[in-house]
Amino acid sequence: MNAAAAVAATAAQPPVVVAGASMAGLRTAEQLRAAGWRGPVVLVGDEPHMPYNRPPLSKEALAGDASFGSLTFLPRASVADVRWRLGTRVVAADLDRRTVTLDDGGTLTYAGLVAATGMRPRRLPCPGPRRGRHTVRTVADARGLRAALARPGGRVVVIGAGFIGCEVAATALALGAAEVTAVDPLPLPMVGPLGELLAKALLDRHERRGVRFALGAQVTGFEGDDRVTGVVLADGTVLAADVVVESVGSVANTEWLDGNGLDLTDGVLTDEHLRVGGRPDVVAVGDIARFPNARYDEVARRVEHWSIPTDTAKHAARVLTAHLTGTGITVEPFAPLPTFWSDQHDFRLQSFGAPALGQDDVRVLDGDPGGDFLAGFHRGGRLVGVVSLGGRSTSAAAARHRAELLAQPALGAGSSGGPK
């Protein structure tokens, strides 16, 4: 095709623009092709790298077992012709005019728009030096933290005892840190997603392996001149620190969508087909999408599990392609079965379903909390999630409940003890 023909083709058919070139963006491009979209696709991503797999960044990659290069996804052959605009950010969108503005001042007119801009780590607003304080989100973050943890005998303070905090604490200890302390305002690690029974078992396992905890504690500041030397708690305690990791949650990258009358209170609110703002030509995917899950109830939630980019990409791509090609939507409302895992020390947490919805009625289904075990989470008497804690055979036990979870009728669909 010569240049003039290329311009004519572009003018004839505007692209689907995918804002965000991480896993969710890549999967959406692939699924657009699988759904039959033959028009142009442009992926815009602010990192200089092709999309890569993030879970190893708090585990193997941090420990050096996996080179960062091996984390890059291998895109399907079907997306060989998509255009990658890496090192470029979408800074604004005008959904009425169907345009996005890039940070280099350029503008793209789209036929369809995919919001896949993900999250960024929240930072503590406390005063003190910035050097020596790390987050774990990108390859660049992990490189910096790996270099810091490579000096053995250090004192590491991990702020936030959630998924990332607990994984990093375990990895830091394995890398030879002299002291690892995890700080959290809640009374137990990962108690939000897991509930008390599992969180207690998790705390015990970490402590037996040498991780210390400062729980029910607020961080109020950092000590040090040029670089951080200590973490100050609200009760006046100072935890000496050579390396600080802040894993205190994340913030949705939605600023570029401001001014379009959208609900951006926590990510991008979508309908049951991942469409944004009542528009058929705009969808949201990955962990910024705040969607109702027809499997559970009508409440829209963001889900930061690894399985969600792939699940949302598939559904959103079908819906968007149906709109763009005028074929009509033939898919049921989005109803993924969330799943997460977390490898810490020598054990694995494996979850299927939505345990957070069933924390008032937790039953041990297999094993016992002193050792490897499997917990079932119930709401209105029905199983809504399972979580295992232990070795691989325990994870397999959790997997055996997956079919049961998939077969459960939707919560609130005529259930007597359904959610309020």
Next chain:
Amino acid sequence: MKVVVDMNKCQDHGQCVFAAPDVFRFDDDGHLVHLPDADDTRREEVEEAADVCPLQAIRIGD
């Protein structure tokens, strides 16, 4: 269709077993086994299995 699994990467998450049960399964010892030559009618399932592998250990040849 050739199905290649990097067993150095595999950590027995089993997501591929859910996605393509005719091609991937666990043996009695809980280790993943798979058909190295899968029927082409299974391509969509195997592509899904490759997508959902947390270790990105599955590749499709031709």
